[in-house]
Amino acid sequence: MNDNIINQLKPSKKLGQGSEGVVILTHDNKYCVKIYSSNYLKSIMFFNIVLYLQDCKLPKTIYRSYLFTEKKNSLNRYLDDNNLPNHFSYKNNNNLRLLSDKYKMTKKLFEVMKTYDISLKDFIEKLKLKNIDTQLKINILYSLFQQGLITIYWLYIKKSIIHHDISNDNFFVKKTKKNNLKININDTIYNIKLYGYYLVISDFGYANSIELIKFDKNPEKKILTVLSQELNPLSDIKDLISIFKKAFLNYNINNIKINNYTLLSTNGDYDLRNSYKTMIKYYISNNKDLENHIILFKDSLTSYMNQYIFSKF
Numbered sequence: 001m002n003d004n005i006i007n008q009l010k011p012s013k014k015l016g017q018g019s020e021g022v023v024i025l026t027h028d029n030k031y032c033v034k035i036y037s038s039n040y041l042k043s044i045m046f047f048n049i050v051l052y053l054q055d056c057k058l059p060k061t062i063y064r065s066y067l068f069t070e071k072k073n074s075l076n077r078y079l080d081d082n083n084l085p086n087h088f089s090y091k092n093n094n095n096l097r098l099l100s101d102k103y104k105m106t107k108k109l110f111e112v113m114k115t116y117d118i119s120l121k122d123f124i125e126k127l128k129l130k131n132i133d134t135q136l137k138i139n140i141l142y143s144l145f146q147q148g149l150i151t152i153y154w155l156y157i158k159k160s161i162i163h164h165d166i167s168n169d170n171f172f173v174k175k176t177k178k179n180n181l182k183i184n185i186n187d188t189i190y191n192i193k194l195y196g197y198y199l200v201i202s203d204f205g206y207a208n209s210i211e212l213i214k215f216d217k218n219p220e221k222k223i224l225t226v227l228s229q230e231l232n233p234l235s236d237i238k239d240l241i242s243i244f245k246k247a248f249l250n251y252n253i254n255n256i257k258i259n260n261y262t263l264l265s266t267n268g269d270y271d272l273r274n275s276y277k278t279m280i281k282y283y284i285s286n287n288k289d290l291e292n293h294i295i296l297f298k299d300s301l302t303s304y305m306n307q308y309i310f311s312k313f
Contacts, residue, residue: 003098006098006099006102006112007098007102008028009026009031009033009099009102009112010026010027010028010102011024011026011027011033011102011103012024012025012026012027012029013025015032021034021035021036022034022035023035024103025115029115030114030115031112031113031114031115032112032113032114032115033099033103033110033111033112033113034110034111034112034113035103035110036110036111049161049204049207049209050065050111050204052159052161052209053159053161053204056158056159059150059151059154059181059183060174060176060181060198060200061147061148061150061151061181061183061198061199061200061201062151062154062155062200062201063113063114063116063172063200063201063202064114065111065112065113065114099112113202116172116173116174116200116202117172117173117174117175118172118173119168119169119171119172119173120144120168120169120171120172120173120199120243121168121169123173123197124141124168124247127140127141136195138248139193139195140195140196140197141244141247141248143192143193143194143195143197144173144197144199144244145240145244146192146313147181147192147198147199148171148199148201148240148244149237149240149309149310150181150183150185150190150192151183151199151201152166152201152233152236152237152240153185153233153237153305154183154185155201155233156233156236156298156301157185157186157298157301157302158185159209159211160209160210160211160294161204161207161208161209162207162208162209162231162232162233162235162236163201163204163206163207163236164206164207164208164235164236165203165204165205165206165207166236166239166240166243167239167243168243168247169203170201170202170203171199171200171201171202172199172200172202173197173198173199173200174197174198174200175196175197175198176194176196176197176198177196178194179193179194180192180193180194181194181198186302190310190313192313208231210231210279210283210290210294211294231280231283232276233301234272234301237309241261261308261309261312269304271300271303271304272297272300272301272304275293275296275297275299275300275301276297276300278293278296278297279293279294279296279297
């Protein structure tokens, strides 16, 4: 994002206030600017992840944001453990000054995000009222569901990222004229029919990654609990399935394919569970073979997803 674009960003209205900062909509409704408070220790993973994703080609179902911050050596005033990647400070100081002046804020971290048409939650409610064929409504919802599954799977298999905050407020729906969404994951092409809409995943504030942050060799007990909850991609997939099952129930549609989706069935969970436990054990101990066990877990996850999830597409 260049200085000319930043100069065009004019504050319009406050969209919300969270624990990490305030979100302001720009006057042209094209961007949101999130202004972070100085207390963002818990958000350090988020900054790593956004920058990590900026360096790769993303599917259209993942939003792209821009971060502006101080130089790395200036972050010490905020952070006790300055565990940041070297490219964290690659945004220039002029960007930071322009944003600070425009939003009259002394805080030193901004995230600039594109806005999208509508949240998934609002879209589902409006779709109910649309005067279109019921089967088309089912097809639209089912397509969005498939897009969400593939996106969550792509994030983990390709980037080892767990979103960990899957809710219908953290997805947006964007209109498209394209007929299909194709995503290549390890030479397997997943082709999803579109019905005029993309589902875009957003808000990586609680995201985690086994490849970006290394924990101590002797973590506290609460850290072990976090590991068991936050580094398993199946928790994201389970939450997404719950969202869409509820959506279909709200339409009073009961006999649908999504009801056939189950996770960790007795026939398929043994290898996956053991592979995950082994990976976490190597992760906690910082064992040099962790990378091999990440690969083994991803292979187990791929087999599970192909057999129990994607086979139903």
